[in-house]
Amino acid sequence: MSAVLTCTGLAKRYGERQAVDGVGFEIAPGEAYGLLGPNGAGKTTTISMLCGLLDRDAGDVVVAGRPLDGSDPGVKRAIGYVPQDIALYPELTGQENLAFFGRLYGLSGGKLRQRVAAGLELAGLTDRGADRVDGFSGGMKRRLNIAAGLLHEPRLLVLDEPTVGVDPQSRNAILDSVAALREGGTAVLYTSHYMEEVERLCDRVGIIDEGRLIAEGTRRELVDQVGQADRVELTTDGDAEALAAACRSLEGVSDAQVVSGGVRLVALRGRSLLPALVSAADRAGAPLSSIDVAEPDLESVFLHLTGKALRD
Amino acid sequence: MRRTRRIAVALAITGVSLRRLGRDRLGLFFILVLPFLIILLFGGGARSGTAADVAVGVLGGGDGPLAAELAAALEAAEGLDVTSFGELGELEESVRRGRQDAGLVIPASFDELVASGEPAEVELLAAPAGLPEGSQGAIGAAFADLDARLTTAQVAAETIGIDFAEALASTQELDVPGVSVEAVTVGEADTGAGPSAAGNLVLFIFITSLVGGSWLVESRRLGVSRRMLAAPTTAGAVLAGEALGRFTLAIGQGLLVIFGAAWLFGVDWRDPLALAAVVGLFSLCGTGAAMLFGATFNRPEQAGAVAPPLGIALGMLGGCLWPLEIVPPFMRVVGHAIPHGWAMDAVTAVVAEGAGLADVATELAVLAGFAAALLTVAAWQLRRALTR
Ligand SMILES: Nc1ncnc2c1ncn2[C@@H]1O[C@H](COP(=O)(O)OP(=O)(O)O)[C@@H](O)[C@H]1O
Numbered sequence A: 001m002s003a004v005l006t007c008t009g010l011a012k013r014y015g016e017r018q019a020v021d022g023v024g025f026e027i028a029p030g031e032a033y034g035l036l037g038p039n040g041a042g043k044t045t046t047i048s049m050l051c052g053l054l055d056r057d058a059g060d061v062v063v064a065g066r067p068l069d070g071s072d073p074g075v076k077r078a079i080g081y082v083p084q085d086i087a088l089y090p091e092l093t094g095q096e097n098l099a100f101f102g103r104l105y106g107l108s109g110g111k112l113r114q115r116v117a118a119g120l121e122l123a124g125l126t127d128r129g130a131d132r133v134d135g136f137s138g139g140m141k142r143r144l145n146i147a148a149g150l151l152h153e154p155r156l157l158v159l160d161e162p163t164v165g166v167d168p169q170s171r172n173a174i175l176d177s178v179a180a181l182r183e184g185g186t187a188v189l190y191t192s193h194y195m196e197e198v199e200r201l202c203d204r205v206g207i208i209d210e211g212r213l214i215a216e217g218t219r220r221e222l223v224d225q226v227g228q229a230d231r232v233e234l235t236t237d238g239d240a241e242a243l244a245a246a247c248r249s250l251e252g253v254s255d256a257q258v259v260s261g262g263v264r265l266v267a268l269r270g271r272s273l274l275p276a277l278v279s280a281a282d283r284a285g286a287p288l289s290s291i292d293v294a295e296p297d298l299e300s301v302f303l304h305l306t307g308k309a310l311r312d
Numbered sequence B: 001m002r003r004t005r006r007i008a009v010a011l012a013i014t015g016v017s018l019r020r021l022g023r024d025r026l027g028l029f030f031i032l033v034l035p036f037l038i039i040l041l042f043g044g045g046a047r048s049g050t051a052a053d054v055a056v057g058v059l060g061g062g063d064g065p066l067a068a069e070l071a072a073a074l075e076a077a078e079g080l081d082v083t084s085f086g087e088l089g090e091l092e093e094s095v096r097r098g099r100q101d102a103g104l105v106i107p108a109s110f111d112e113l114v115a116s117g118e119p120a121e122v123e124l125l126a127a128p129a130g131l132p133e134g135s136q137g138a139i140g141a142a143f144a145d146l147d148a149r150l151t152t153a154q155v156a157a158e159t160i161g162i163d164f165a166e167a168l169a170s171t172q173e174l175d176v177p178g179v180s181v182e183a184v185t186v187g188e189a190d191t192g193a194g195p196s197a198a199g200n201l202v203l204f205i206f207i208t209s210l211v212g213g214s215w216l217v218e219s220r221r222l223g224v225s226r227r228m229l230a231a232p233t234t235a236g237a238v239l240a241g242e243a244l245g246r247f248t249l250a251i252g253q254g255l256l257v258i259f260g261a262a263w264l265f266g267v268d269w270r271d272p273l274a275l276a277a278v279v280g281l282f283s284l285c286g287t288g289a290a291m292l293f294g295a296t297f298n299r300p301e302q303a304g305a306v307a308p309p310l311g312i313a314l315g316m317l318g319g320c321l322w323p324l325e326i327v328p329p330f331m332r333v334v335g336h337a338i339p340h341g342w343a344m345d346a347v348t349a350v351v352a353e354g355a356g357l358a359d360v361a362t363e364l365a366v367l368a369g370f371a372a373a374l375l376t377v378a379a380w381q382l383r384r385a386l387t388r
């Protein structure tokens, strides 16, 4: 089956800053694609160009077989866009907000009413639909924000960090409903700087940093790039900088990064390295208070590829 | 088909702007109540700010000694600021426009009239808003002295039988034909709410537009505007919807002031067609300014705080709070560098003189030019602000 979304060579510059630099990927129907990268990596800029919100400097976007080039705004009907910030009118009710966005997508009459009701249900807000949005909690707003992007039943749902600032319960609800949509055949483009969400939800992941797509594949494929490396977390009350420096000098450590309260590193056969790590810490005057060795995950892939932590 | 879709999108955006207004108590107060409070407070007219001297234009009198004496008495009178005029038309225009609070038309052959024993009638011209408080007293006082002397001279001439002019000259105490001052209003007199209502019409159309512009900043800030661009429609349709919302708001404000002032204060707006043209074009100027305002500011709180004072400041410059005739020529030019000056000229002409469409054609053309320029720049700026 042909791709729902194909983009190639996307580029956008803000003054001196090359925010997006040659990003391209494909999403198949029913596939969930995760765009994972730290804050400022260029995720929102990429998405804005895909959704036709931002004029791009270069690159092509094809949505459901039709080019997105401004000549035919109807192309955008295939996309449901959920912005990173809550884009709702606070003084209008949940129902009114949904009805407004539904109208923008050409819904009207009974069909609009039906879709608004479905949207409220998906957001878990059926009995709050007549209340003003400025009285909603952060999580409620987030869920309504997502529902507003789904009213017209798009083939591709684009979510830009949809769980920022929500409580764990809402976050779970959001992830579950996105997973359910994907099961129903909707393609999903999901950006996040939370590795766990992307790992849980996405079939394929693109890792983006400083405007470039630096790796892409299934979780398995990406983790294999790191090889047999493990992710090791060390905590210390001592000098974390000195600890990181000491770790870096050890053979098999591919990267060591200071994080709050300790050091995070990727090491080949991390378990066999533990005695060496302990004595290195002692020599550095930063005795360890805990050691945690984990199987490699996307976090370690990112660390391996960029030498940076995804967060902190 | 595609066009009707775009229109539907634009109307949905317009509808949501107005619905938001309905939820904004402070905004509603500004739009519904404040204009009438201001008309009520300053109902005496647009001139309430000039409580100092009463400006009187004087015409005629000839070059006799009595005329000179009268002129000197007026000049010396407390609270009067006298200007000489050479032509009746000029004086009338000045009074009507509020450049002068009142005009005195003294018969050209004042001395001869008085000498011949005829009653010398001096006409007092007042603007439609009526004479400023106290002005009639100040003018009357200037006449009192001369009046008393004329009375005495008359008595002397009749009892002693000498020549009236001689009596007047020698005794310097007189009367009977006397000098009476009769007030004549130039243009139609009304409750005095007229000028204030005209100023408020122009003032509030613009303030309301700018407040509407600040909501646009909020839409942008909220990201709703960008979200609109993600919908299967054009940036043009989104801009048109936002513009139509602001235009509806401006026109609605205009209609409210027009009908409200007519019902509450009995203001007669005269030619409805001319008035509609001015209000329509000026509302388009307001729409353009609102969109430009909405594109310029990035913080809604800032925009919301700036909109009303900016609207008032522009209204002051444009002659909404006092007539441009009383300001220095340079400020008059400034007032006409913004749409307000032209709108005020046109509305004043319609309300005070019953001017029709043709009479205000120049003002309308200038307003149309302002509207076209503002809307073009605003659409361009706003599109840039949204898709940059
Ligand atoms: N409107 C803008 N003007 C200037 N710089 C911007 C703008 N939007 C984003 N940037 C910059 O572009 C880079 C990418 O931003 P963004 O796409 O928002 O990253 P992400 O969504 O991954 O956090 C950042 O360095 C950001 O500061």
Ligand SMILES: [Mg+2]
Pocket (backbone or CB within 6 Å): A040, A043, A044, A045, A084, A160, A161
């Ligand atoms: Mg972002």
